[in-house]
Structures are given as C-alpha cells and as structure tokens.
Amino acid sequence: DTGVSQDPRHKITKRGQNVTFRCDPISEHNRLYWYRQTLGQGPEFLTYFQNEAQLEKSRLLSDRFSAERPKGSFSTLEIQRTEQGDSAMYLCASSERAIGATDTQYFGPGTRLTVL
Amino acid sequence: RKEVEQDPGPFNVPEGATVAFNCTYSNSASQSFFWYRQDCRKEPKLLMSVYSSGNEDGRFTAQLNRASQYISLLIRDSKLSDSATYLCVVITPGAGSYQLTFGKGTKLSVIP
Numbered sequence: 001d002t003g004v005s006q007d008p009r010h011k012i013t014k015r016g017q018n019v020t021f022r023c024d025p026i027s028e029h030n031r032l033y034w035y036r037q038t039l040g041q042g043p044e045f046l047t048y049f050q051n052e053a054q055l056e057k058s059r060l061l062s063d064r065f066s067a068e069r070p071k072g073s074f075s076t077l078e079i080q081r082t083e084q085g086d087s088a089m090y091l092c093a094s095s096e097r098a099i100g101a102t103d104t105q106y107f108g109p110g111t112r113l114t115v116l
Numbered sequence: 117r118k119e120v121e122q123d124p125g126p127f128n129v130p131e132g133a134t135v136a137f138n139c140t141y142s143n144s145a146s147q148s149f150f151w152y153r154q155d156c157r158k159e160p161k162l163l164m165s166v167y168s169s170g171n172e173d174g175r176f177t178a179q180l181n182r183a184s185q186y187i188s189l190l191i192r193d194s195k196l197s198d199s200a201t202y203l204c205v206v207i208t209p210g211a212g213s214y215q216l217t218f219g220k221g222t223k224l225s226v227i228p
Binding site for chain 2: 033035040041042043044045056091103104105106107108109110
C-alpha cells in the first residue's frame with residue numbers, strides 16, 4: 001500500500017497521560033499536514049511541514065501539542081497531559097510540492113483518540 | 117462570517133435525482149478550491165478540484181463564482197453510493213505560506 005498510513009488507528013487513554021501518533025506520508029510527498037476532526041465537523045488544520053520544516057501552526061495547537069518531522073519523512077504528533085476535549089480523530093495528509101496553491105492532499109485513515 | 121460555510125444538510129434525495137451543494141468563503145484572496153468526499157468513519161478523499169471555468173467529471177460538475185465567493189457541486193443521476201458527506205476546501209495565501217480551510221461538510225443521503 002503506497003498511501004498515507006497512520007499508527008495507531010485507535011488509542012484510548014486516561015486523562016493526564018501523554019500520547020504519540022505517527023504518520024507515514026506517500027513517499028515522494030514533501031508536504032505533511034495534521035488535522036483534528038470531531039463529530040459533525042470538518043477537519044481542522046493543526047500544522048504542516050515542508051520536508052522537516054514546520055511552516056505553520058494553528059492557534060488550535062496549544063502548548064500541550066507538539067509535532068515533529070525530523071528527517072522529512074514520517075511525522076509524529078504528541079499530546080501531553082491529555083484532556084477529554086482532545087478526544088477526536090487525528091488525520092494526517094500529504095501532498096507533493098506544487099507551484100502556487102494547487103495542493104491536492106491525500107489523507108491517511110486517521111487515529112481515533114478517546115480520552116477517558 | 118465564518119471563513120468557509122456549508123449547509124450541513126442532510127440532503128435526502130431519491131435515486132436518479134439531481135442535487136446541488138454550495139459552499140461560501142469569506143476571503144476574496146482565496147485561490148484554490150476543492151471538493152472532498154468523506155464516508156462515515158473514513159478519511160476524506162479528493163473528489164475534484166474546482167477550476168475558474170468550471171469543470172465536469174462524469175455526473176459531477178463543480179463551479180466557482182468569484183464575484184459572489186462561492187463554489188458549487190452538482191451531482192446528476194444520484195446513486196446510492198453517492199451517500200456521503202461532501203466537504204469543500206478553500207486555500208488562501210498568507211505571509212509566506214497558505215491556509216487551508218475545510219467546511220463542516222454537507223451530508224447527502226440517496227434513498228432507493
């Protein structure tokens with residue numbers, strides 16, 4: 001499978017615990033995005049990388065959230081001291097570098113986080 | 117006004133019907149537009165890009181109206197398999213980067 005993969009697919013944790021998710025983009029894609037989606041809402045942008053550089057972070061990304069893409073390939077999203085409000089689907093997407101803003105993103109299956 | 121707005125629906129239509137969704141955006145500087153489809157508990161998948169001149173892909177037609185700042189998606193001859201949530205995506209350039217915003221989605225149910 002050459003699509004975007006995410007691990008784990010599901011995560012249940014207790015409030016206050018730290019969690020880390022991984023995303024492996026399509027191999028030739030150098031842009032990688034993280035989104036959060038809750039029921040009945042569209043995906044909300046969190047952050048994106050071009051290669052290893054984190055170029056933009058949403059104000060939704062509190063200081064408990066950190067993302068890395070150390071070698072410009074896979075990425076991790078860590079949430080520290082999880083809260084019940086963090087329960088959501090965390091989606092990763094990747095795209096090829098494009099001229100202008102014609103950026104077609106391909107999504108992974110997501111990691112569903114439940115914070116008890 | 118929200119950056120990207122969609123009628124959440126649900127739109128319940130019979131098989132074979134024609135249905136149209138609109139998506140309005142607030143920033144006139146927005147440059148690129150897409151429609152994604154999301155099935156229940158699945159990830160969004162690109163349905164089609166929206167070009168200035170309008171574009172068609174089989175039963176699906178997308179249009180852009182820059183003056184009124186909306187995009188539309190028309191589905192002709194609806195199939196049961198078209199039942200899904202349709203998300204519009206708007207890309208807006210910023211300082212050295214660009215912002216990608218999803219609408220909340222419009223839910224379509226095609227009924228036998």
